[in-house]
Amino acid sequence: MTLYRELDTIQFNDLTHPKDVSDFLKAIHFGKKAGFEEFKVDFSNTKAAFPNAVVPISGLIDFYNNNGVPIKEIGESPIVKAVHLLDPIIVKSERELYSMNSLNKVFKFTDSSHVFWLVNSMLDELNSSDKFEKGVLEGLEWCLNEVMDNVIQHSNSNCGFVMGQIHKSSKHVAFTVFDAGRGIYNSLKNSSFNPRTPADALTLSLQEGVTRDKKIGQGNGMYGLRRIIENNEGSLTLTSNSASYFLKGNKAEIFDRIPTLSREQGCAIVDFQLDYEKNVSIADALKFSGKSYELVNLKIEELENDKGEIEFNLLQKSSGFGTRQAGERIRNQLLNIHQQSNQVIVIDFKGVELISSSFADELLGKLVVEFGFFGFNNLIRMRNMNSLVQSIVQRSVGQRMAESIE
Ligand SMILES: Nc1ncnc2c1ncn2[C@@H]1O[C@H](COP(=O)(O)OP(=O)(O)OP(=O)(O)O)[C@@H](O)[C@H]1O
Numbered sequence: 001m002t003l004y005r006e007l008d009t010i011q012f013n014d015l016t017h018p019k020d021v022s023d024f025l026k027a028i029h030f031g032k033k034a035g036f037e038e039f040k041v042d043f044s045n046t047k048a049a050f051p052n053a054v055v056p057i058s059g060l061i062d063f064y065n066n067n068g069v070p071i072k073e074i075g076e077s078p079i080v081k082a083v084h085l086l087d088p089i090i091v092k093s094e095r096e097l098y099s100m101n102s103l104n105k106v107f108k109f110t111d112s113s114h115v116f117w118l119v120n121s122m123l124d125e126l127n128s129s130d131k132f133e134k135g136v137l138e139g140l141e142w143c144l145n146e147v148m149d150n151v152i153q154h155s156n157s158n159c160g161f162v163m164g165q166i167h168k169s170s171k172h173v174a175f176t177v178f179d180a181g182r183g184i185y186n187s188l189k190n191s192s193f194n195p196r197t198p199a200d201a202l203t204l205s206l207q208e209g210v211t212r213d214k215k216i217g218q219g220n221g222m223y224g225l226r227r228i229i230e231n232n233e234g235s236l237t238l239t240s241n242s243a244s245y246f247l248k249g250n251k252a253e254i255f256d257r258i259p260t261l262s263r264e265q266g267c268a269i270v271d272f273q274l275d276y277e278k279n280v281s282i283a284d285a286l287k288f289s290g291k292s293y294e295l296v297n298l299k300i301e302e303l304e305n306d307k308g309e310i311e312f313n314l315l316q317k318s319s320g321f322g323t324r325q326a327g328e329r330i331r332n333q334l335l336n337i338h339q340q341s342n343q344v345i346v347i348d349f350k351g352v353e354l355i356s357s358s359f360a361d362e363l364l365g366k367l368v369v370e371f372g373f374f375g376f377n378n379l380i381r382m383r384n385m386n387s388l389v390q391s392i393v394q395r396s397v398g399q400r401m402a403e404s405i406e
């Protein structure tokens with residue numbers, strides 16, 4: 001048991017499993033039946049927090065608080081505080097996200113500009129955090145946009161909740177989107193697809209062309225999501241209106257009698273995980289009516305100059321030139337650009353007066369080792385380096401190469 005209720009107090013252990021969400025719903029349900037009208041939550045034992053438990057619980061607490069069931073925190077935990085479980089962040093402008101790492105935090109979103117800002121920011125953060133296999137970042141962007149858009153289009157709730165995480169040790173990313181709306185079964189019930197049960201509605205929603213209303217949607221979103229997960233052999237859990245669909249690799253399982261808010265308020269939880277060391281073939285995954293969907297990478301196109309090179313302005317892209325961490329973030333960005341395009345990359349040092357040796361080593365030294373000396377020379381050009389920066393780069397790259405040859 002990861003959480004238990006004593007009278008009006010719910011004590012949580014780690015928040016790492018979808019079962020925590022069911023247990024929380026049950027605790028409130030039976031607590032209300034026992035006559036309690038408000039509750040206390042105690043997180044003092046919570047040391048780990050994954051999106052699949054954190055996001056729905058955050059959204060549910062928000063829902064209860066706004067719907068006549070006050071929930072108050074009596075025990076704090078640093079991790080629960082850090083992820084903003086009890087105070088999901090509402091961004092008021094894109095600028096707010098510039099200075100924030102948008103992973104590992106719960107956001108509450110209410111409209112399509114929130115979706116746009118958050119997806120951009122979370123992808124930028126991933127892009128700097130590690131090297132992603134081909135197609136993974138594009139696949140993730142598709143999944144996030146579609147799933148968050150569905151909350152706005154179909155949930156009949158005025159908000160959704162999202163959080164993403166990167167697990168570098170196991171090389172996977174995990175995202176969960178939650179809404180306390182009517183649920184997938186209720187939204188599809190009156191359509192021509194006419195699902196018999198909540199479980200039926202989940203499998204239907206993941207098929208190509210299934211939409212509650214052809215005038216509004218095409219029914220591609222959830223289908224594309226499933227295809228991307230299958231292509232990557234990742235995992236997907238869809239929970240709504242008392243049913244849960246679980247896909248791992250190519251094997252799907254369905255469960256029913258899962259607790260939810262109510263028959264009318266069936267909620268929707270979409271949790272997906274991708275292995276970012278395995279590529280995603282977007283052309284294979286996103287085929288609609290047999291035709292491959294072209295994903296145009298606008299971010300890369302924007303960087304292209306008229307010679308067909310990618311121009312990478314270091315001053316604009318880096319948050320500093322002193323630390324290994326800053327160098328590593330830029331190296332990851334360059335590696336990810338290279339995964340998505342084979343063009344020559346020009347690193348423009350204009351305006352960069354000084355860099356530290358560790359920054360140079362982390363960025364350039366390690367890139368030379370990664371690509372090999374000739375590979376590096378074919379792929380990377382460096383422009384507008386002042387003589388001081390040049391000599392620092394020369395020394396640290398030389399050292400790194402000597403080490404790699406030994
Ligand atoms: N969060 C949600 N709440 C309620 N219903 C949902 C939710 N997400 C999806 N659905 C239901 O699942 C159906 C399929 O979703 P899907 O994203 O595949 O298609 P669509 O949104 O209708 O069209 P498209 O994504 O191509 O614009 C939706 O039409 C809707 O009925």
Ligand SMILES: [Mg+2]
Pocket residue numbers: 146149150217220221222
């Ligand atoms: Mg959709």
